[in-house]
Amino acid sequence: MTSEERLDRIEHLTAGIAEERRKDREEYKALWRDTQRNINELSVRIVQMSEETQEANAQMREADRRLEARIEQLADANEQLKDRIAALVSGFGEFIAKSGK
Numbered sequence: 001m002t003s004e005e006r007l008d009r010i011e012h013l014t015a016g017i018a019e020e021r022r023k024d025r026e027e028y029k030a031l032w033r034d035t036q037r038n039i040n041e042l043s044v045r046i047v048q049m050s051e052e053t054q055e056a057n058a059q060m061r062e063a064d065r066r067l068e069a070r071i072e073q074l075a076d077a078n079e080q081l082k083d084r085i086a087a088l089v090s091g092f093g094e095f096i097a098k099s100g101k
């Protein structure tokens with residue numbers, strides 16, 4: 001093999017290696033762009049989920065406030081009912097006491 005043939009062979013091998021490296025770089029760039037796109041999509045979805053969570057929390061706080069107000073109303077109504085029952089029982093007791101004399 002002559003030195004000219006050896007140089008041609010080396011050039012051919014070098015060109016093949018350079019072509020493989022070029023293809024690898026293109027593939028890496030494509031993977032990088034895909035990864036960046038996925039990261040961006042995930043970031044947007046995280047922000048959306050955060051907003052949805054905040055809205056759900058606000059709705060839950062409002063529902064909790066309404067429930068607490070309703071419980072207070074029922075407690076007040078229960079106290080009034082206890083007072084009325086006590087007055088009614090007391091009234092029956094007085095009526096029985098008067099009619100028994």
